[in-house]
Amino acid sequence: MLRASTSPSQGKVRVEFLPEELLADVIMRLIGDVRHVAVGNASPIPATAALTLRERGGGKPYVSLLGSRRHMFFTDGGRELFDCAGQGRIDVFFLSGGEIDGEGNINLVSIGDYDQPNVRFPGSFGSGYLYYVVPKVILFRVEHSRRTLVPKVSFISAPGGSAENVHRTGGPVALVTNRCLFAFDRARRRFRLESVHPGHTVAEVIENTGFDFDRPDAVPVTPAPSGDTLRLMREIVAPQLAEVYPQFAERVFGVKLAASAL
Amino acid sequence: MPTIAPSVDDAVAAIPDGAMVVVPRESSGVPMEATRALIRRGIKRLSLVALPTSTLQADMLIGAGCVETLETSAVSLGEFGPAPRFTAAILGKTIAMKDATCPALYASIQAAEKGVPFIPLRGLIGSDILAHRPDWRVIDNPFGNNDPIVLLPAIKPDFALFHAGMADRAGNVFIGRDRELLTMAHAAAHTVATVEKLYDGNLMDDPALSAGTVPGFYVDTIAVAPRGAWPLPLLDHYPADGGHLAEYARLAATPEGFARYLDSYVYAKRAA
Structure with missing residues (x-):
């Protein structure tokens, strides 16, 4: 498998890492110091980030991994995640989109007319609620292209912002892609380019982004994950991931689901 | 008193064409053996409520022409990609879709549970x-x-249909932490459950078990179906059969391949 690497010209120790490991590391920094991180469906990279952070923090933050028995403390059924979020007891959640636009609107439903779509995605999952009530929602979309990052989404599963009188205790803080990290300015409803991942360029980000965004004159390179972080991901977290994401754990980390993980 | 049906086919016989049926998400006990039985029987015009999402189960029921209306928050095959028959049905407008978001479905089912409108x-x-x-x-x-x-x-289903680890002969069904199954049973007019095995004794006699039990009061019919969630996982019992799900994703990509899948894994039993 091809491995990305930090540029030797940075003068650092050369550390080899996979794109998935870099994105998980970026997400770990975005999560920050919080009490409870929840991870929804189809989110193996955010799950890697949350579990690695918990390993590093000696059990902090709490992590609720949807679909898991071991990494999930809820005892009141699927609704508990949403009840918990509605009360403000979930600090961080992750959402993606078939389309994401420059105002932070996400589309998990379809492209074209809703009643006669050209493309259909799985559906909105919990986005039509969690985007409103989780303080830090981190958007992630591994495919960074004009097909996915669009001027305006076809269907709003959940809006990036709401009118003044709408109950809104949460919303987007950032967007992580295979090429870069954007921060989201909620007041202006606009993304700002924060850093470009090693091996990628600002020109390439502009070329592949369908919406306008702000950027500083000099855009930093996303820092590489540390050797310690990579060790935690590969040795401790990868076997934990295999319970919910066996295909991902095997493809990325070469870990097979152990019978004892059940 | 709940009935212990002699077979899964018998257990689902009470679910008529046109029924509104609520089924759980992949990690909470999907009744796949019962789903195959419904397809074999050729059930039609189901109003399917997938609480709050679905994977293989909804895709198969839709592909087999059993579903008229689907209300859910998402259908995909998870790590195996998009749900091909669901996607084709939406693009071909062969089912009526009621797109929701997960907590809306939980809340609507809870409204039925409480008897409020x-x-x-x-x-x-x-x-x-x-x-x-x-x-x-x-x-x-x-x-x-x-x-x-x-x-x-409120969403008031005619039937709740799910798979769980065990039930006793009084019709009590052990669901452990998967408490949305309890909510489903409370909300639906009738409940049909398949289980891995029968439990000797009464689940209500053991406080450690009774707290995770759907009382037989809410249950109409039970059938024993070992590995009844296969090829999906039953948490605490067995993982998903990844090889089989990959084969499904490959075959179900076309109507012809999907028909071959049904012949091999659904209709074969009737012929046998």
Whole structure:
């Protein structure tokens, strides 16, 4: 498998890492110091980030991994995640989109007319609620292209912002892609380019982004994950991931689901 | 008193064409053996409520022409990609879709559980989910000040259908932590459950078990179906059969391949 690497010209120790490991590391920094991180469906990279952070923090933050028995403390059924979020007891959640636009609107439903779509995605999952009530929602979309990052989404599963009188205790803080990290300015409803991942360029980000965004004159390179972080991901977290994401754990980390993980 | 049916086919016989059936998400005990039995029987015009999402089960029922209306928050094959028959049905407009968001489904089912006509939910305002749900309403919070909030009508299914680890002969079903199964049974008029095995004794006699049990009071029919969630996982029992799911994803990509899949894994049993 091809491995990305930090540029030797940075003068650092050369550390080899996979794109998935870099994105998980970026997400770990975005999560920050919080009490409870929840991870929804189809989110193996955010799950890697949350579990690695918990390993590093000696059990902090709490992590609720949807679909898991071991990494999930809820005892009141699927609704508990949403009840918990509605009360403000979930600090961080992750959402993606078939389309994401420059105002932070996400589309998990379809492209074209809703009643006669050209493309259909799985559906909105919990986005039509969690985007409103989780303080830090981190958007992630591994495919960074004009097909996915669009001027305006076809269907709003959940809006990036709401009118003044709408109950809104949460919303987007950032967007992580295979090429870069954007921060989201909620007041202006606009993304700002924060850093470009090693091996990628600002020109390439502009070329592949369908919406306008702000950027500083000099855009930093996303820092590489540390050797310690990579060790935690590969040795401790990868076997934990295999319970919910066996295909991902095997493809990325070469870990097979152990019978004892059940 | 609940009936212990002699077979899964017998257990689902009570579910008629046109019924509204609520089924759980992949990690909470999907009744796949019962689903194959329904397809074999050729059930039609189901109003399927997948609480709050579905994978293989909804895709197969849709592909086999059993579903008229689907209400859920998402259908995919998870790590195995998009759900091909669901996607084809939406693009071909062969089913009526009621797109929701997960907590809206949980809340609507809870409204039925409580016997109230509707329930409020945060979020949704400004979304196209709400814009395409004429059955949902926005009101001004009567206890607040300029605070719009969505109201959802109760969802009252005719049947709850799920798979669990075990049941006793009194019809009590052990569900452990998967308590949405309890909510489903409370909300639905009837409940049909398949289980891995029968439990000798009464689940209600052991406080450690009774707290995770659907009382037989809510249950109509039970059938024993070892590995009844296969090829999906039954948590605490067995993992998903990844090789089989990959084969399904490959075959179900075309109508012809899907028909071959049904012949091999669904209809073969009837012929045998």
